[in-house]
Amino acid sequence: MNIVGIAACTAGIAHTYIAREKLVTAAQKAGHSIHIETQGTIGVQDEIPQKLIDQADVAVIAADVKVSGKDRFNHIRIIEIPTEVVIKSPNKFIKKVEELMQKGANA
Numbered sequence: 001m002n003i004v005g006i007a008a009c010t011a012g013i014a015h016t017y018i019a020r021e022k023l024v025t026a027a028q029k030a031g032h033s034i035h036i037e038t039q040g041t042i043g044v045q046d047e048i049p050q051k052l053i054d055q056a057d058v059a060v061i062a063a064d065v066k067v068s069g070k071d072r073f074n075h076i077r078i079i080e081i082p083t084e085v086v087i088k089s090p091n092k093f094i095k096k097v098e099e100l101m102q103k104g105a106n107a
Contacts, residue, residue: 001032001101004048005060006067008039009083016040019062019083026090030098036060039067048072058101062086077104 007023009015020036027034037046050072053059059073061080070078079097086093 001058001098002052002056003027003032003034003058003060003097004052004056004073005034005036006039006063006069007036007083007086008063008065008067010064011041013040015064015083015087019086020046022086022090023060023062023094026086026094029091030094032094036062039063044068058097060086060097077101 005023007016007019009019016038020038023036024034035046035048035052037044037048053072056073056076059076059078061067061070061078062083062085063080064083077100079100081093
């Protein structure tokens with residue numbers, strides 16, 4: 001599965017980067033391709049290339065604040081979740097994304 005997304009927390013510092021790291025590690029461990037950009041006090045980092053968005057199956061928005069550029073994902077499924085959830089249970093979250101995407105493919 002190809003995953004793209006955004007991580008952003010209230011302060012735009014610690015939880016943003018921890019959420020990104022946890023998502024990337026869990027997705028890669030499960031055999032998925034993933035690219036997560038961060039949005040915070042220093043702006044956007046690791047912006048997602050359009051090519052990856054075009055190839056994506058799902059977009060994950062791990063955020064505690066409003067993020068910009070969500071409209072880039074209008075053609076794919078978007079899953080929004082607080083950063084705390086992906087920080088505490090990243091592997092369970094990726095498993096849930098797999099289940100949701102499987103159900104969507106069979107619907």
